[in-house]
Amino acid sequence: MVDKSLLKSWFNEGKNLGKLGKYEDAIKCFDEAIKIDPNYALAWYSKGTVLENLRRYKEAKICYNKVKRTMSSNMKKEFSL
Template identity: 50%
Template sequence: MRLIKKGIALGNQGKYNEAIKCFNEAIRLDPKEVDAWNNKGVALKALGRSDEAGLAFPTMRTSSRTKPRSPISQPRPP
């Protein structure tokens, strides 16, 4: 979970490549970690890598765990 929180913090700072590294490590440790997959997809999309992001989101949806949406995926107020 610490890797995901670190990745979220990095993503919120616009450091998407570093965030993706954290999410990848979290996924390596637990391939069914919904928050890691979701936030990886968000970070990839922010980098304009929509095709790769599209691969992360279906994996997140088919995970056997259900968790609340993570902060990086929440819409930001204007």
């Protein structure tokens, strides 16, 4: 069973750290969220965005591909994937 509260905490911490430019710490938080729910598309997407900020484009692409595999078609349109 997925602990939604813990999942949300890790994700929100990652978003906050990313906004502060603490990208490596943000990645760690997104990884923790992904450990809880490997199909959490928003965590994969956010991790990809942070990786792009670090110019780690190959790793970012892996994250975006994971998003594509886990999202519904309507959500893909919203994210332009």
